[in-house]
Every structure is written in C-alpha cells, then in structure tokens.
Amino acid sequence: MYFLKCIECGAEYSKDAIIYTCSKCDGLLDVIYNYSSIEIDMDKLKTECPSVWKYAKLLPVKRLPVTLKEGGTPLYKCDRLAEKIGIKKLYVKHEGMNPTGSFKDRGMTVGVTKALELGMKTFACASTGNTSAALAIYGAKAGVPVIVLLPAGKVALGKLAQALMHGAKVLSIRGNFDDALALVRTLCYQENIYLLNSINPYRLEGQKTIGFEIADQLGFRVPDIVILPIGNAGNITAIHKGFKEFEILGITNSLPKMIGIQAEGSCPVVKAIKSGAPEITPEDNPETIATAIRIGNPVNSKKALRAIRESGGTAESVTDEEILAAQMDLARLEGIGVEPASAASVAGLRKLVKMGIININETVVCITTGHLLKDVSSVGKICEEPTVVDANIESIRKAIFGKVE
Ligand code: F0G
Numbered sequence: 001m002y003f004l005k006c007i008e009c010g011a012e013y014s015k016d017a018i019i020y021t022c023s024k025c026d027g028l029l030d031v032i033y034n035y036s037s038i039e040i041d042m043d044k045l046k047t048e049c050p051s052v053w054k055y056a057k058l059l060p061v062k063r064l065p066v067t068l069k070e071g072g073t074p075l076y077k078c079d080r081l082a083e084k085i086g087i088k089k090l091y092v093k094h095e096g097m098n099p100t101g102s103f104k105d106r107g108m109t110v111g112v113t114k115a116l117e118l119g120m121k122t123f124a125c126a127s128t129g130n131t132s133a134a135l136a137i138y139g140a141k142a143g144v145p146v147i148v149l150l151p152a153g154k155v156a157l158g159k160l161a162q163a164l165m166h167g168a169k170v171l172s173i174r175g176n177f178d179d180a181l182a183l184v185r186t187l188c189y190q191e192n193i194y195l196l197n198s199i200n201p202y203r204l205e206g207q208k209t210i211g212f213e214i215a216d217q218l219g220f221r222v223p224d225i226v227i228l229p230i231g232n233a234g235n236i237t238a239i240h241k242g243f244k245e246f247e248i249l250g251i252t253n254s255l256p257k258m259i260g261i262q263a264e265g266s267c268p269v270v271k272a273i274k275s276g277a278p279e280i281t282p283e284d285n286p287e288t289i290a291t292a293i294r295i296g297n298p299v300n301s302k303k304a305l306r307a308i309r310e311s312g313g314t315a316e317s318v319t320d321e322e323i324l325a326a327q328m329d330l331a332r333l334e335g336i337g338v339e340p341a342s343a344a345s346v347a348g349l350r351k352l353v354k355m356g357i358i359n360i361n362e363t364v365v366c367i368t369t370g371h372l373l374k375d376v377s378s379v380g381k382i383c384e385e386p387t388v389v390d391a392n393i394e395s396i397r398k399a400i401f402g403k404v405e
Contacts, residue, residue, distance in 0.1 A: 002033045002060050004201060007303060015060060018118060018192075020185070020199050028303050029201045030241075031060050035248050045251070046220075050213040052106050052206055058245055060205050065113045066142045070105040071209055073097040075217040075365070080333040085350050089363040091223070092346075093214055094336055096371030100162055103207060103235060103369050104134035110206030111196045112138040120194035122147065124187060126173075126180035127197075128231065128292045129159030130370055135196050136166035147193065149173050149180040154291050156339065156375030176286065178297040181232075198234025199299045207235055211242025214365055215252050222246075222254050224362035227352075229344040229369055230260035230269050230315065231293035233304035239367075240307035256365070257313035260304060261348030263288030264317045269301055273308060273315040280305070289320040289378060292341035292370060314357065318347040324382050326350065330368065337372030345369075 004013040008027030013019055021028060038057055048054050052071035075093050082090035095103035112135070115123060124147040125135050132148035132155075139146035148163050152172035163170050173180045181197060188195040198204055215222055222243060230236055236258055246252045262270050266286030272279065283296035298304065308315055318326075320340075327343035330336040345366040352358040372379075389395040 001037065002031055004029045005032045007306070016118060018120070018194070020195055020201075028199070028300060030303075031201050031205050033058070033245075035245070038249065040249055040251060042251075045216070050216050052109055052209045055209050055212050058212070059110055060202055061110060061113045061117055063113060063117050065109055066116065066138055067109050068099040068105065068137065068141060070098050070109050071213060073213070075214060076334060076336065078334045078336075081329055081346070084329060084333060085346075086353055087349075087358065087360045087362070087364060090349075091218075091363075091365045092330070092334065092336055093210065093365055093367045094338070095210065095367060095369050096338055096342065096374075100130070100133045100137055101158075101371035101374050102130040102134065103210060103367070104130045105138075106209055107198065107203035107206040107234075107238075108134040108138040108196065111200055111203035112142055112144075114202040115194040115196070116142060116144070118194070120144075122191075122193045123196050124148065124184050124193045125196045126150070126177060126184040127155070128177050128294060129155040130292060130374065131197065132168060132170070133159045133162035133166075136163045136168035139168065140166045145169070147171070147187075149184045151176045151180055151294075154294060156291055156377060158374040158376065177295050178282070181299060197299070198232050204234050204238035204241070207238035208242030208245065210235070210367065211239040212246060215243065215246050220252055222252050223256050223365045225259060225313070225358060225364045226256045226367065227259040227261060227345045227349050227364060228367040229290070229293050229341045230262050230304060231295045231298065231341065233260070233269060233298035233300035235369070236260045237300055237303035237307045240311055255311055258307050258311040259313045259348065259352070260308055260315040261344040262315065262317050263290050263293055263323065263344060264319050266294050266296060267317040268296060269298060269304055269308075270315040270317045272301070272305055278305075288323075290323055290339075290341035290344055291375065292339060293344065314352075316348050316352055318344055318351060322347040322351065324378055327378065328382055331372070336368060338368040339370040339372060339375040340378050342368035342370050
C-alpha cells in the first residue's frame with residue numbers, strides 16, 4: 001500500500017487523488033510506501049535483467065503497464081575518460097539509450113500507466129523537449145491525446161520532431177519553460193487534464209529506477225557519488241529516493257552523495273546550495289546552450305535541495321564551453337553520444353575534481369540523460385565540417401593524406 005504525503009506540512013492524500021501539490025500548503029508531494037509489507041525476492045532480483053518494470057513491487061501501479069521497454073540502460077565503465085579527468089573509477093549510465101532517447105521514458109511509462117488507472121482521458125506537459133517527446137510516444141501507445149507546451153525557438157529539433165511525429169498537439173509558447181509550466185498547470189486544473197510534468201510525484205517514481213539500476217548493475221553496491229544535470233530538479237530527487245528505498249529494504253547498505261550540475265546561466269539550485277539558503281531564488285532569464293536544462297524556476301527545487309543536503313552532496317555550475325568540451329570527450333574517448341545537457345554531468349565532475357571536492361579514489365557514476373541525436377545543433381560549433389571532394393580517388397587521397405602519390 002502507498003499514499004501521497006506533503007513534504008512541507010505532512011498532510012496525507014489517497015493514492016487515487018488527482019493532485020500534484022498539497023491542497024493545504026501547496027507543498028510538493030512524495031509517494032510513501034509501507035516498506036515492511038513489500039517482499040523482495042533477492043534471487044529473482046539478482047538474475048533478472050534491469051528494466052523499469054523489473055522493480056514493479058516498488059512502483060505505484062497495478063494495471064498492465066503502457067511500456068516500450070524502458071530502462072535497462074547501459075552502465076559503462078569509462079577508463080579513458082577517468083584517466084583524462086584524473087580519477088580511478090568512473091561509470092557513465094547512458095539514459096540516452098531509452099526508447100525516445102532520454103530518461104523521461106522511465107517517468108512516463110509509470111506516469112501514463114497511473115493516469116489510465118486514474119481514468120484520465122487527456123495528458124499534458126510543458127517541456128524543454130524531452131518530456132514532450134516521451135509523453136507523445138506513451139500517449140500514442142496508450143491511445144490517449146497529448147498536449148505539449150514548449151518554449152518557442154528553444155527546443156532542439158530532434159525532440160520537436162518526436163512530439164510532432166507521435167501525434168501530440170504542440171503549442172509553442174512565446175515565453176520560456178517556466179512560463180509554459182505555469183500555463184500548463186492552469187490548463188490541467190481548469191480542464192481536468194492529467195499533468196505529466198515532474199511535479200507529478202508518480203512520474204518521479206518511474207525515474208527512481210535509475211537509482212535501483214545503478215545499484216543492481218554494480219552488484220547491489222552503491223557508488224560513492226552520483227552526478228547528473230539539474231533542470232526542473234525532479235530527477236536528482238527521484239534517484240536519491242531510489243537509493244534510499246533499496247537501503248530501507250536492506251538490498252544495499254549505503255547511500256551515494258548526490259551532486260547536481262547546472263549551466264552557469266541557469267543555476268538557481270547551485271546558488272542556494274552554495275549560500276545555504278533554504279529555498280532557491282528563481283532566475284528570470286535563464287540561458288545556456290544546454291536547452292534541456294534552461295530553467296530558472298525549477299519546480300522540484302525544494303525536494304532537490306533536501307536530497308543534495310541529506311546525501312552530503314553538492315551542486316556546481318559549468319560554462320557552456322565546459323559542457324561542449326565534456327560532450328566531445330564522452331563522444332571521442334568513450335563512444336558515448338549525448339546532448340549538451342547530459343554532458344554537464346561530466347563537465348561538473350571535471351571541475352569538482354580540479355577543485356579537490358571529489359577525491360580521486362571515489363567511485364563516481366555520471367548520468368548522461370539524453371542522446372546526441374536529440375540535439376545536434378552543437379555539433380556544427382565544435383566539429384570540423386565534412387570535406388567536400390570530387391568523386392575520384394586522387395581527390396580522396398589528397399583530402400586524407402594531403403598529397404597525391
Ligand atoms: N537532462 C536532460 C536531457 C533533460 O531533458 C532534462 C530535463 C534534464 C537533464 C534535467 O532533469 O528536470 O529532472 O532536473 N528536461 C525537462 C524536459 C525539463 O522538459 O524535457 P530534471
């Protein structure tokens with residue numbers, strides 16, 4: 001059994017309430033389980049391949065899932081990148097290998113399944129791109145109409161193409177993501193449409209499986225540090241919850257430090273962590289090349305601040321140049337193609353190692369949240385143009401070797 005609980009005032013709500021924040025104090029909600037009633041078959045857990053639905057006993061749904069086989073993403077050991085950064089043990093969990101190419105699929109398979117359980121007939125979200133792509137495909141799979149609100153001109157084309165192709169009604173808002181999120185919340189409230197942004201606690205339940213999978217793939221051990229980009233601040237919270245639940249259930253016996261990375265032009269969580277402030281101060285004009293995390297007022301910031309502080313972690317900002325350099329290193333040293341926001345995790349790791357905040361002996365997992373093909377706009381900025389040659393062998397030899405023998 002499970003129920004919803006406000007993280008601020010502790011008010012409790014039924015698991016079937018259509019509610020996204022506390023109706024008493026507007027606080028964020030958590031999904032709380034009766035862990036003592038959950039029986040985990042360790043033999044099965046050790047033998048079955050990782051996937052979101054492998055952990056169904058720890059997910060808040062009963063009906064058959066709306067699934068495209070999400071999760072089970074690779075955890076790569078990255079020795080060449082580790083050496084360049086100067087640490088001993090680095091893994092990259094490549095969430096770009098999910099069905100739509102981002103971790104959002106984990107949240108959507110659970111959130112959309114829950115929405116059907118609740119009898120909801122239309123789904124909506126605001127998005128910097130990936131959430132809309134994921135909601136569009138799970139809506140299509142479920143046969144339910146989807147509405148997405150995007151910041152006009154600030155969504156990478158790969159993501160927009162997914163939302164359009166999978167049949168969502170796409171509205172480009174003359175405003176930023178924070179404006180779009182405020183508007184979609186009003187729309188959902190007024191029209192009884194189900195909101196599938198990460199303010200919806202059921203969506204985060206799907207995303208906590210990243211934490212389960214990391215532990216699972218490391219032989220039910222936990223790394224010292226997990227680093228990931230922060231945008232709307234849902235994922236860091238969700239993954240921390242996943243690690244906590246495995247510990248509560250006795251599956252693992254420690255917790256990683258959670259480290260969140262934001263772009264310098266869009267880093268309210270970093271500022272709050274560094275200043276020790278209890279809350280973030282929203283930024284009106286967030287800007288970064290990593291459009292996925294171009295968010296000035298992260299809706300889950302209170303949960304994220306709690307997760308970071310409770311875990312003994314931290315938050316750091318990186319420049320767009322540092323993000324692009326990390327994107328290139330992931331691609332060329334490890335064969336991992338990611339979109340710019342994802343590379344923020346590795347850029348942050350590099351900076352924190354240099355600052356002496358991360359010790360070279362600590363085991364680190366960086367999460368790369370989205371695939372390179374989602375957003376190829378940075379490629380032209382950092383890679384050489386293709387060389388155009390005449391269709392004869394001499395021209396080809398000249399282009400490759402610089403001379404004709
Ligand atoms: N990385 C990528 C590739 C993302 O798309 C996002 C968020 C994040 C990181 C940050 O995760 O919001 O849980 O802190 N994208 C959202 C979207 C906002 O609309 O697709 P977060």
